[in-house]
């Protein structure tokens with residue numbers, strides 16, 4: 001007989017993982033299905049990592065409400081889960097006279113939404129906050145924060161798992177059938193039953209809805225490309241620096257955002273594309289990105305770029321559309337017990353904790369109440385960052401475990417013990433991607449040139465995989481065809 005869940009979530013992005021974790025606060029047998037080799041492989045691992053204060057979203061929308069509540073919940077959530085969160089603040093800068101008006105409109109929208117501490121600042125104060133940035137006036141939001149979107153998603157999933165949820169990675173939902181008491185999910189790893197189904201499949205949410213016979217949703221993928229700067233440039237800005245965005249494309253314009261790991265991201269662009277999986281970088285956009293960022297920050301050079309990547313927005317509007325779309329979070333009228341989350345683009349990362357609470361409320365209504373889980377533990381131990389410790393703390397750790405004394409990733413000073421802990425993660429995610437997102441190895445200047453073979457050695461030591469199974473990020477990204485004869 002197939003495993004039965006009271007509630008099953010499709011999608012292991014930040015929203016799906018936040019929902020799964022929220023549901024473990026109650027006595028509900030919860031399952032989560034993710035088609036990729038790990039959580040945060042989709043849009044949730046490909047964004048600016050900003051907890052938005054809430055002045056970009058139109059007043060009175062669902063998006064605005066969830067943005068504001070999510071931003072309020074985020075600091076304590078990150079603290080509970082040991083996830084880096086830094087309120088670096090943000091300035092939105094006007095460079096031309098005719099851009100000033102936009103700042104005042106943003107402030108007005110923000111205040112209507114309930115944003116705190118917004119201020120219009122002059123040239124002198126811009127220079128005080130951001131000595132390398134030029135502008136004639138700016139909107140300053142001191143509560144805007146940066147967080148680690150990978151670790152947030154991973155820790156939500158790990159915490160959900162520890163509190164009783166079943167997390168199924170590498171498990172793609174391929175068919176959905178209604179049954180007398182809910183749904184049957186057909187996956188590549190067998191069949192599962194669920195009383196309530198939550199469609200949190202991001203760029204594929206329209207397709208999941210269609211599997212259940214719910215038509216009418218259409219997601220339009222819109223790619224945003226980024227450059228990542230080397231850590232030695234981190235001190236060029238203090239907080240996030242945004243422009244007055246160009247009107248044509250929508251979005252927030254090419255901005256400069258520090259990461260909690262000490263890099264700066266330049267981007268993202270905005271370009272509608274036909275395929276939801278096409279996370280390529282194009283030379284044309286990469287060139288444009290650098291030029292636009294250089295206008296903002298003339299102290300950067302192309303040599304400072306250590307990596308380029310892209311993320312894809314699940315937009316509900318088509319190119320050129322003037323009216324913004326709201327998040328769709330609703331129980332299907334046609335199929336009771338089927339909850340759809342569609343078009344969860346920015347600020348979906350910020351809104352995730354609030355969205356999760358909203359979905360729990362909906363489930364409570366469907367089931368006529370929820371019973372609290374008395375053994376729910378909201379906390380996760382922060383992952384040790386050896387490089388950030390004092391010399392005394394470092395030598396104490398090395399005494400406890402000599403693997404802390406072996407540096408595997410030179411660029412990021414990540415030790416063998418941190419790599420081993422990442423390899424032995426509770427979700428049993430075993431790809432190179434999974435290691436790098438947990439302990440930051442391979443993400444420095446050399447992008448794994450030095451440490452990749454060592455990580456593979458550690459993976460072989462710990463889990464003895466077939467050489468031909470070792471992959472970067474799941475099936476299709478295998479790194480080897482096999483072992484060469486005579487080489488051990």
Ligand SMILES: Cc1cc2nc3c(=O)[nH]c(=O)nc-3n(C[C@H](O)[C@H](O)[C@H](O)COP(=O)(O)OP(=O)(O)OC[C@H]3O[C@@H](n4cnc5c(N)ncnc54)[C@H](O)[C@@H]3O)c2cc1C
Nearest residue numbers: 011013015035042044047048050173202224347348349350
């Ligand atoms: C360029 C860019 C910048 C952004 N910047 C910010 C920001 O700074 N702040 C902010 O608040 N928001 C930002 N966002 C928005 C934010 O990243 C998203 O709203 C959020 O990550 C959405 O999370 P999700 O869980 O809904 O989707 P996803 O992360 O896409 O997760 C959906 C998951 O469903 C899985 N899935 C799909 N189909 C199936 C199936 N059949 N079976 C099993 N699993 C399936 C996918 O593999 C995927 O992992 C940005 C987005 C982009 C693209």
